[in-house]
Amino acid sequence: MPKRVLVVDDDENTRRFLTVALEENGYETVTAEDGDDGLKKVQESPPDLILLDVMMPKKTGFTLFKQLRKTEEYKDIPVIMLTGVAGALEEDEERAEGDTMESPFDSLRDTLSKAITKMREEGLVKPEVFIDKPIDPEDLIEAVRGLIG
Amino acid sequence: MIDHGTEEASFRPGLRSVLRRMRLVWKVNGLILVILAFMLGILGYLGTRALERAEIDMARDVSMVSSERIITRLEEVMMGHEAAELPALVNRMALENPAYRNIRLIAHEGRVVATQIPSDTLTVAEDLWPCIVCHLAPGQTPEVASETCCEVLEFENRERVLSVVTPIIIEDGCSTETCHPGLSAGSVLGILQADFSLARVDNLITQQNRHTALAILISLVVGMAITWMMTERLLGRRIRMLREGAMRLAEKDFSFRFGDTTGDGLAEVFGVFDDMTSELSDTLAELMGTKEYLQGIVENSADLIITVGPDGLIKSFNAGAEQVLGYRREEVIGKSIEMIFADPRDRTRAIEQMRNGDHVVNYMTRFVTKDGETRRVMNTLSRLRAADGTPIGTMGISKDITEELRLQVQLLRSKRLAALGQALTGIQHSIKNMLNVMKGGSYMVKLGLAKENLPLVTEGWEMVRTGIDDMTEMSMSMLDFAKTRKLKLRQTDLTELIFKVHELSRVRLQDLGIGMDLDVAPDIPRVICDTEGIQSVIMDLLSNAMDACLWKEYPEGERPQLILRAVVADQDGRIEIQVIDNGEGMPEEVQERIFVPFFSTKEKKGTGMGLAVVARIVESHEGETFVESVPGEGTTFRVSLPINGPGLKEEQH
Numbered sequence: 001m002p003k004r005v006l007v008v009d010d011d012e013n014t015r016r017f018l019t020v021a022l023e024e025n026g027y028e029t030v031t032a033e034d035g036d037d038g039l040k041k042v043q044e045s046p047p048d049l050i051l052l053d054v055m056m057p058k059k060t061g062f063t064l065f066k067q068l069r070k071t072e073e074y075k076d077i078p079v080i081m082l083t084g085v086a087g088a089l090e091e092d093e094e095r096a097e098g099d100t101m102e103s104p105f106d107s108l109r110d111t112l113s114k115a116i117t118k119m120r121e122e123g124l125v126k127p128e129v130f131i132d133k134p135i136d137p138e139d140l141i142e143a144v145r146g147l148i149g
Numbered sequence: 150m151i152d153h154g155t156e157e158a159s160f161r162p163g164l165r166s167v168l169r170r171m172r173l174v175w176k177v178n179g180l181i182l183v184i185l186a187f188m189l190g191i192l193g194y195l196g197t198r199a200l201e202r203a204e205i206d207m208a209r210d211v212s213m214v215s216s217e218r219i220i221t222r223l224e225e226v227m228m229g230h231e232a233a234e235l236p237a238l239v240n241r242m243a244l245e246n247p248a249y250r251n252i253r254l255i256a257h258e259g260r261v262v263a264t265q266i267p268s269d270t271l272t273v274a275e276d277l278w279p280c281i282v283c284h285l286a287p288g289q290t291p292e293v294a295s296e297t298c299c300e301v302l303e304f305e306n307r308e309r310v311l312s313v314v315t316p317i318i319i320e321d322g323c324s325t326e327t328c329h330p331g332l333s334a335g336s337v338l339g340i341l342q343a344d345f346s347l348a349r350v351d352n353l354i355t356q357q358n359r360h361t362a363l364a365i366l367i368s369l370v371v372g373m374a375i376t377w378m379m380t381e382r383l384l385g386r387r388i389r390m391l392r393e394g395a396m397r398l399a400e401k402d403f404s405f406r407f408g409d410t411t412g413d414g415l416a417e418v419f420g421v422f423d424d425m426t427s428e429l430s431d432t433l434a435e436l437m438g439t440k441e442y443l444q445g446i447v448e449n450s451a452d453l454i455i456t457v458g459p460d461g462l463i464k465s466f467n468a469g470a471e472q473v474l475g476y477r478r479e480e481v482i483g484k485s486i487e488m489i490f491a492d493p494r495d496r497t498r499a500i501e502q503m504r505n506g507d508h509v510v511n512y513m514t515r516f517v518t519k520d521g522e523t524r525r526v527m528n529t530l531s532r533l534r535a536a537d538g539t540p541i542g543t544m545g546i547s548k549d550i551t552e553e554l555r556l557q558v559q560l561l562r563s564k565r566l567a568a569l570g571q572a573l574t575g576i577q578h579s580i581k582n583m584l585n586v587m588k589g590g591s592y593m594v595k596l597g598l599a600k601e602n603l604p605l606v607t608e609g610w611e612m613v614r615t616g617i618d619d620m621t622e623m624s625m626s627m628l629d630f631a632k633t634r635k636l637k638l639r640q641t642d643l644t645e646l647i648f649k650v651h652e653l654s655r656v657r658l659q660d661l662g663i664g665m666d667l668d669v670a671p672d673i674p675r676v677i678c679d680t681e682g683i684q685s686v687i688m689d690l691l692s693n694a695m696d697a698c699l700w701k702e703y704p705e706g707e708r709p710q711l712i713l714r715a716v717v718a719d720q721d722g723r724i725e726i727q728v729i730d731n732g733e734g735m736p737e738e739v740q741e742r743i744f745v746p747f748f749s750t751k752e753k754k755g756t757g758m759g760l761a762v763v764a765r766i767v768e769s770h771e772g773e774t775f776v777e778s779v780p781g782e783g784t785t786f787r788v789s790l791p792i793n794g795p796g797l798k799e800e801q802h
Contacts, residue, residue, distance in 0.1 A: 011582075013612045017589030020605070024596060036702075057699040084581040134585035137592040 003148045004028045004045070008038035008061060009053035009082065014135070018051060021137035027144070035059025039067065042074055048148050051140075052127070054083040054112065062115055069124045078147045081127040082135060085109040171380055178376035185372060186365045193361025197354045204350040205311055208248070209299045212313035212345045215246065216297070220317055220341055223254070236263040250310045250344040257332070257339050301347065309347040314340050387419070394422055403430035453516075453526070453547040456533065457486045459540060473549045475519035486545075491515035491523050499530050500543070507532040516547070525551045571745045579623055587616035626758045630746060636679040636769055638794050643676055643715050643724065644669045650687045651713065654695075661709070663698050668714040676724055677794030682766045683726075687713070689759045690728040690786050697732025697784055707731070723772075723789050731783040740776055763788075771795040 005027045007018045012033075019029045030047060032038035034056045042050070050068075054061040061081065068074040116126055129143050219242050226234050235254060243249045254262040297315045304310070317338045332338065390407060397405040403426055407419035447454050453470040457463055463486050466478040474489060487493035495514040502509045509530045516524045526547040533542045593609025596602070647669055658665055691711065698709035712729040735743070746761035767774045770790050778784035 011586070013586045013615060014589060016608070017593050017612065020593055020596065057696075059702055060700075063702075084578050133581045134588040136588060 002026055002028045003048040004030060005144065005148075006030045006032065006038065006041055006047040006050045008032045008035070008041075008050065008056070008064065010034055010056040011053070014053070014082075017137060018135070018140070021141060022144070025141045025144075035061060035064040038064050042068065042077070046074060046077060048077070049144060050077055050079045051144075052079050052081050054081060062112065065127065066119065066124065069119070075125070078129075079127045080129045080131055080140070080143055080147070082131050082133060083112065084133040085112060171384060174380055175376060178372060178379070182369055182372040182376075185368050189361060189365045189368060193358060193364070196361070197357045200357060201350055201354055204353065205299075205301065205347070208311045208345045208347065208350070209313060211246075211248075212299070212311060212343050213297055213315065215242075215249075216313055216315040216341050216343050218242075219252070219343070220315060223317070223341070239263040248346050248349070250308075250346040251342075252344070253342045255340050255342065257337055262339065302344070309351060310344040311347055313343045313345060315343070316340050391418070391422065394426070398426060398429070401433075403427075403433060450546075453549070454544065455486070455489075455547070456542055456544045458542045461485055461487070464542060470547075473518070473524060474516060480519075489516050491517050499528070503530060503532055503543075507534070513550075514547075524549050525554055568745050571742055575746070576623075580620070583616045583619045583623075585616075586619075587613050590614075590616065623758075626762070630758060630762060630765070636682065636795070638677050638679055640675045641678050641680045641683065643673050643726075646680065646684060647687070647713060647715055647726075650684060650691065653688065654691055657695065658711075661695060661699060663695055663709040663711060665711040665713060668712060670716045672717060673715050673724060674717070674792055676790060676792050678770055678790060679766070682770075683790070686763045686766050686788060687726060687728070689763050690788070693759060693786075694728050694730035694732060694784070697730050697734070699732075701733035701781075718789055722792050724792055726788045726790070728786045729783065730785075734780040734782050734784055735776075735778040736780050740778055743776065744774070769795065 005022050007015055007022070007029055008031075009015050009018070010033050015031045015033070019031060022029050030041050030045075032041045036059050038050070038052070038061075039059070041047075052061040052065055065079055065081070068077065068079070119126060128147060131140055131143060219239075222238060222242070223235070226238055239252050239254055243252045251264065253264045256262050297313065300312045300314075302310050302312045317340065319332055319336055319338050394405050394407060405426060406423050408423070447465075448468050450467060450469050451472075453473055454465075454467040455463060455470050456465045462483055463481050466476070466481050471477060476489075481488070487496065490496050492515065495512075499509045499512055499514075502512075509528075511527050511529055514526055514528050516526050518524060527550050528545055528547040531544050531546075532540055533544050535541050590609045590612025593612065594606050595609075597605030597607075597609055647667060651665065651667055654665070691713065694711050698711070701709070703709060710731050712727070714727040714729065716725050716727070717723075718725040743760045744764040746758055764774050767788050767790070772788060772790040775787040775789070776784065777787075
């Protein structure tokens with residue numbers, strides 16, 4: 001029985017190449033084009049892993065993520081977050097304890113960084129993996145394998 | 150402060166009471182003096198009278214004794230029948246005592262027998278009448294006739310004499326028939342009249358009167374002296390004190406106090422004076438306090454406060470000026486103000502500007518410090534006038550803004566740096582998204598080639614091309630932003646333009662399920678603008694508003710809605726285009742950055758150039774762009790444009 005991966009991204013091209021890459025590596029895929037759609041798909045049939053884009057209209061990836069983590073049924077589904085600021089977020093993570101200096105120019109990074117800090121304070125588990133854009137499909141597959149085999 | 154009304158009211162009765170007492174002292178003393186003089190007069194008179202009486206009594210006794218002696222001698226002479234001797238005897242007797250004025254011997258029939266001074270002025274009838282009445286009148290009782298009588302007579306020359314009349318009685322045993330036929334014993338044979346001069350007495354009385362008059366005079370003088378001394382004690386000394394007090398006051402010695410506690414009217418005056426001095430002293434202290442306070446304000450101000458006389462010379466120089474310019478005030482007071490100006494013409498120009506008023510507010514100039522350093526200052530120049538309006542110089546209050554200007558430049562630089570940082574971040578995000586698609590596409594091409602799956606290659610290649618197209622578009626818009634072009638200004642019907650924009654957006658709005666209301670005021674005039682430029686402004690704002698709606702999760706019963714509105718602005722000669730959405734809104738830190746090129750909150754969408762270009766086009770029309778936004782509720786963009794278009798100048802677009 002192949003593992004099922006849910007791809008949530010509002011960009012059609014991204015959904016497409018991620019699907020191709022995953023299926024090529026033996027995974028079954030489901031796609032959703034925004035947060036609402038993503039939630040619907042999870043409720044229909046919980047996947048083994050979720051690839052989640054952060055910036056999406058209607059319900060952002062982050063909102064959906066928090067919702068899932070707060071729901072007992074879905075909180076253990078591993079999540080790979082796709083964002084252009086993944087590297088920067090990791091930097092922020094590393095210095096969260098001491099210097100809280102933020103990049104003054106990047107509102108996206110700023111928003112995300114704050115949101116993650118807040119999540120940790122609420123006792124929620126942060127996303128398992130952040131993958132930086134532009135996404136290298138081979139790196140992604142490796143990460144997926146690492147999580148669900 | 151002194152309440153002059155009440156003080157004056159209480160002061161006047163005080164003085165009046167003193168003057169009343171003064172008049173009373175003079176009246177009483179005058180009366181006492183008059184009574185004293187009167188009594189002295191009476192005493193003198195009584196003394197004189199007593200003296201006179203004593204003298205006259207003595208003269209009478211002497212005269213009576215003398216008269217008896219004369220008569221005894223007369224009798225001896227008469228007995229010897231030596232009648233012829235009588236006048237000589239009388240003369241001799243009279244000479245014995247110089248006090249005798251006259252001695253007369255008068256016979257009973259009225260004949261003057263002998264007289265010391267032969268008198269033809271005196272007739273017996275007149276001169277001796279009183280004697281004759283008493284002594285020689287027939288039928289006279291013997292008791293009366295035989296008595297000696299005395300009388301003071303006054304002559305026309307005011308000489309007084311004591312006239313002593315002694316009757317000569319025929320004694321028993323005298324053979325009267327022989328000697329004095331027809332006369333019986335006991336009857337009056339004749340009289341001896343001795344006039345005793347009272348000149349000595351009169352002299353004594355005159356002397357006594359002189360003494361009395363002297364006594365009265367002395368007592369009057371003494372009395373007046375006493376009165377003067379009394380008033381002097383009561384008033385004079387204290388009036389001198391008052392004068393001294395006033396003089397000390399005039400010399401600004403406010404420590405002087407009378408401290409008079411005698412309680413009379415003048416003490417009240419002194420009390421008022423002391424109060425006044427206290428009040429003056431307090432007022433002076435208050436004035437000095439106010440002066441010091443004001444001086445303190447000037448002195449402690451961090452601003453430079455410098456006053457200059459009409460001659461252009463420095464009159465005062467506060468601590469702030471010392472601090473900033475490095476001069477001590479002693480070094481500059483009396484010197485020309487121009488020495489502190491980097492360019493003295495700045496001051497000349499300001500003074501000329503002041504012709505229209507008394508102030509030149511906030512003009513920028515440069516001062517030179519003692520060390521030759523230039524300081525930028527914001528100066529306010531005011532004309533100083535005396536109370537009567539005559540100009541007495543100028544006052545300059547200057548603020549050293551050198552540091553402020555430096556910080557402003559620094560701030561501007563860091564703001565520019567921040568904008569650049571934001572722009573670069575925006576570009577980075579856009580490029581990452583485009584690369585993402587290209588990387589994905591190239592993966593698919595690679596996979597398709599390996600599997601000889603042509604459709605996959607084609608699909609992947611399309612994705613790579615999409616990325617290339619997006620990048621091209623972005624670089625074009627960047628070029629567009631940097632490019633200079635002339636505005637194509639023409640009369641534009643805004644209503645028509647707005648309907649056109651609505652038409653162009655209709656399909657997309659329907660696809661996204663967003664509603665739009667048009668609200669164009671009927672009185673919107675034609676506006677001179679670059680029609681295409683303004684159309685793209687409205688299109689960009691609408692597109693932005695649609696995105697804001699897409700990014701919001703609407704609660705039940707609410708749907709995304711836009712309003713496109715055009716109104717005549719309150720401000721004269723301007724219209725306003727408003728684009729209102731009920732989308733997700735923006736926090737303040739985002740609102741601040743939305744007009745920065747390449748700034749974007751949308752990772753994959755747009756280039757971050759839209760609003761930057763909007764702002765640029767509006768600015769080139771000399772218009773303004775405003776944004777108001779509440780997170781979760783919506784955003785309003787307002788674009789204000791001048792109806793008559795921008796001034797004729799080339800703009801970048």
